[in-house]
Amino acid sequence: MATKINPIEKHKLRKLISELKKKEGRGTELISLYIPPNKRISDVISYLREEYSTASNIKSDQTRKNVQDALVKVMERLKYFDVSPENGLAVFCGAIPQNGPGSEKMEIYVVVPPEPLNLNLYRCDDxxxxxxxxKTLMEKEVYGLISIDVNEAALGLLEGDNIKVLSTYTSGIPGKHRAGGQSARRFERLREMAVHQYFDRIARHVNDQFLDSDLYQRLRGILVGGPGFTKHDFLKQADIDYRLRDKIIEVIDTNYAGEEGLREIVNKASDVLKNVRYVYEKKLIDKFLWYIANKPTMILYGLKPILDHLYDGIIDKLMIIEDFEYYKVILNCEVCGYSDTKYVKIEEVHGIAGTKCPKCDNGYLRVKEEISIIDMLYELKNQLAFDIVLISSKTEYGVIFKQFGGIAAILRYALSY
Ligand SMILES: [Zn+2]
Known part of the structure; x- marks a missing residue:
C-alpha cells in the first residue's frame, strides 16, 4: 500500500510547485519527466538516451547544449534507483536563468508524488x-465500495482514480451441500445462522469505517457489487446505518467478490460516477442561480466579495471553477520593506514584479510569496469550516458559472448591509 505524505510535506510540495511554475527556460529546454510506480529505471534511462541523440538535431547551439546537459543530469540522478518508488517519480531539470540571459544554472528537482501517480510522460518545453x-494535491471526491458474495467480501475507497482496499473478509460459511449423516433441516438452519452472522459482521465494519467523521464528510456515494443475489440479500437484511443507506447510488453485478470485485465495480461504474459528479455540481449551480434570482443576500460571487467575507464565518459552501486562474501574490520592497498583496492572474505577476516601489521610489518590488487561490482556500478550509466544491469547467453549467466569475459562496445566513 502506497504511503500518504503528511500535511506539512504537502505544504512544502505546494511551495515547490509554485516556485517551479515561475521558472522559465531561455528556449524549449526544460525537461519534465514523470515515471509511473515500480517502473524499471534502466528502461527509463535507455529512453532518455534516445532523447539525447534526437536532441542533437536541435539547431540552436545553446538550446541543444542545455537539453543534452539536462538529460545527462537526469540520467545521473536516476542511477540511484533500481525501480521507481511505489508512488512514482517526477523529475524537473533544466538551465534556469538566475539573473538575466547568460546566467543560466542547471537545476534539478526530484519529487515523489504524495499519492500514486500513474503517468508516463516526457516533455521538453520552455x-x-x-x-x-x-493535481495529486487536490482533495478528491471519495466513494465507498462494498464487494460481497457468500464466500468473501471487501471494503474499499475510490479516491480520484485510485482504489484503496480498506479490509477483506472470508465468510467461513459452509457450501450448500451437507456432509453425510447430518439432518437436512439442521444443516439449513446452521447455514442461515452463519449467513446472518456474516452479514452482521460486514455491516458493522461498513458502519465503523464509512461513518468515520473525516471520511463521511467527503463521501459522495457508495457502490455495492458482487456476483449473484448475495449483495441484494445483504442490503435487505444487514443492519447498515441509515446515513450510509442514503448514500448507496448503485448496485452492480460483477464476476468476483472480495478485492478483485472492488476493481470490477469501479470499472463498471465509471459512467455512473461521472454522472454523479455532474449531477451534484449541476444541482449546486442551479441552487446558486436560484439564489441570485430569489434571495441574493444568501450568496456571494466574484473574487473580491468572497475575499472580503472570507474570515466572517458566514461562508458555508464555496464553489470554484477547477481552472480558476487567480493567484494571491505578496510583493515587497527590498529597500524600505513596503509590502502589498495582489490578487491577479499568473501571467500578470511578471508585470508587477520588478516595478519601482511606490513608497520609496528607490527599490523594486519583488514577489515574496505566491499561491493559487484554489490552494489558498483549501489551506483555510478546515480553520474556517467551509466546504469547497470544484466545478468542472467544460460542462454547460461550468460555462455559465464562469460568467459569474467562476467563484461563489452559499452563506450560512443572509448578509445584512
Ligand atoms: Zn520601497
Whole structure:
C-alpha cells in the first residue's frame, strides 16, 4: 500500500510547485519527466538516451547544449534507483536563468508524488509541466465500495482514480451441500445462522469505517457489487446505518467478490460516477442561480466579495471553477520593506514584479510569496469550516458559472448591509 505524505510535506510540495511554475527556460529546454510506480529505471534511462541523440538535431547551439546537459543530469540522478518508488517519480531539470540571459544554472528537482501517480510522460518545453503533480494535491471526491458474495467480501475507497482496499473478509460459511449423516433441516438452519452472522459482521465494519467523521464528510456515494443475489440479500437484511443507506447510488453485478470485485465495480461504474459528479455540481449551480434570482443576500460571487467575507464565518459552501486562474501574490520592497498583496492572474505577476516601489521610489518590488487561490482556500478550509466544491469547467453549467466569475459562496445566513 502506497504511503500518504503528511500535511506539512504537502505544504512544502505546494511551495515547490509554485516556485517551479515561475521558472522559465531561455528556449524549449526544460525537461519534465514523470515515471509511473515500480517502473524499471534502466528502461527509463535507455529512453532518455534516445532523447539525447534526437536532441542533437536541435539547431540552436545553446538550446541543444542545455537539453543534452539536462538529460545527462537526469540520467545521473536516476542511477540511484533500481525501480521507481511505489508512488512514482517526477523529475524537473533544466538551465534556469538566475539573473538575466547568460546566467543560466542547471537545476534539478526530484519529487515523489504524495499519492500514486500513474503517468508516463516526457516533455521538453520552455516551462516545467507541474500540473500533473499539482493535481495529486487536490482533495478528491471519495466513494465507498462494498464487494460481497457468500464466500468473501471487501471494503474499499475510490479516491480520484485510485482504489484503496480498506479490509477483506472470508465468510467461513459452509457450501450448500451437507456432509453425510447430518439432518437436512439442521444443516439449513446452521447455514442461515452463519449467513446472518456474516452479514452482521460486514455491516458493522461498513458502519465503523464509512461513518468515520473525516471520511463521511467527503463521501459522495457508495457502490455495492458482487456476483449473484448475495449483495441484494445483504442490503435487505444487514443492519447498515441509515446515513450510509442514503448514500448507496448503485448496485452492480460483477464476476468476483472480495478485492478483485472492488476493481470490477469501479470499472463498471465509471459512467455512473461521472454522472454523479455532474449531477451534484449541476444541482449546486442551479441552487446558486436560484439564489441570485430569489434571495441574493444568501450568496456571494466574484473574487473580491468572497475575499472580503472570507474570515466572517458566514461562508458555508464555496464553489470554484477547477481552472480558476487567480493567484494571491505578496510583493515587497527590498529597500524600505513596503509590502502589498495582489490578487491577479499568473501571467500578470511578471508585470508587477520588478516595478519601482511606490513608497520609496528607490527599490523594486519583488514577489515574496505566491499561491493559487484554489490552494489558498483549501489551506483555510478546515480553520474556517467551509466546504469547497470544484466545478468542472467544460460542462454547460461550468460555462455559465464562469460568467459569474467562476467563484461563489452559499452563506450560512443572509448578509445584512
Ligand atoms: Zn520601497
Amino acid at each position: 516551462h516545467f509541466h507541474v500540473e500533473h503533480l499539482e
